[in-house]
Amino acid sequence: MSNPTDLKFLIVDDFSTMRRIVRGLLKEMGCNNADEAEDGAVALNMLKAAKYDFVVSDINMPNMNGFDLLKAVKAEDSLKHIPVLMVTAEARKEDIVLAAQSGAAGYIVKPFTKATLEEKVQKILQKLAATA
């Protein structure tokens, strides 16, 4: 599972622009298989309906925020193996700690670079491969 090009990503963000940017960056990394969801509730339904390998999620979203999505994913036996990378403008330490304690695989603050996203995705995949 260490090659991101083989994976199916789910990008969760209420801003379509940010979804497009993350999708574009993943595409440049060779990951062409990505779907989008505009909030946590939509994402959770998509995760239950189809197989995904990696979630990249914002935190501040309507209906269901990123923290609630993260907790829901980690509480579901069939989903808890999916790494969730938080990509958010929330820079408060308590949010970062909460994300880590809730089972986030990584945390990126906006604005970010392609190199940062690539590094975090690779790092998460390497860690998963090592523990598999």
Added chain:
Amino acid sequence: MKMEDIAMLAPAEPLTVSPEVFQQLGSITRLLHDTMQQLGVMPKLQMATDGLPDARSRLTYIASKTADAANKVLNSVDRAKEEHASIAEATRKLGAAVVANPVKAVASGAVLNFVQEVEQSTARIDGHLTDIMMAQDFHDLTGQVVAKVVTLANDLEDSLVKLLVQVVPPDHREKVDSSILNGPVVNPEGRTDVVADQGEVDDLLASLGF
């Protein structure tokens, strides 16, 4: 809450409310009105609240302009990248043809076709780059609107803070709901509760065993 919802909450039969309740409500309203007049915040607050619908439309305008600009730029980038990929592919093909048989490559017109293809493609890429440049006009337009909304917000904040300080019990004045400050940290300098960059995020996660 919508008007229909309020209507649904209304009792089927008239309520019997004691006159004391209305007297108390009247006293509270009078006290609030007098306090605001004495504080001198009423006219300023009124001006600020009058400006709120205008501020809402200005903010909607900003959201619309920035979204349009972002989409325009991303669309242009997608098209320019397609053109770029097309040139790269044509270059690889011509290179292979020249290596295989240079005379045939020229005689068949492959070289000339390539030159024309590159010329047309670069003209289209230039057009996309111009579109990207033009899309940045949102910055100037929204910047002016932002300045006006900030002035309004400052006036409103000033009035509300004055009012809040008077209304909140003294022992609760220091306690402010910090949730209203959620979102991007504009200036992390001097703050210990936020991180300034990705490096600090990584350090914090490392300290947690990540």
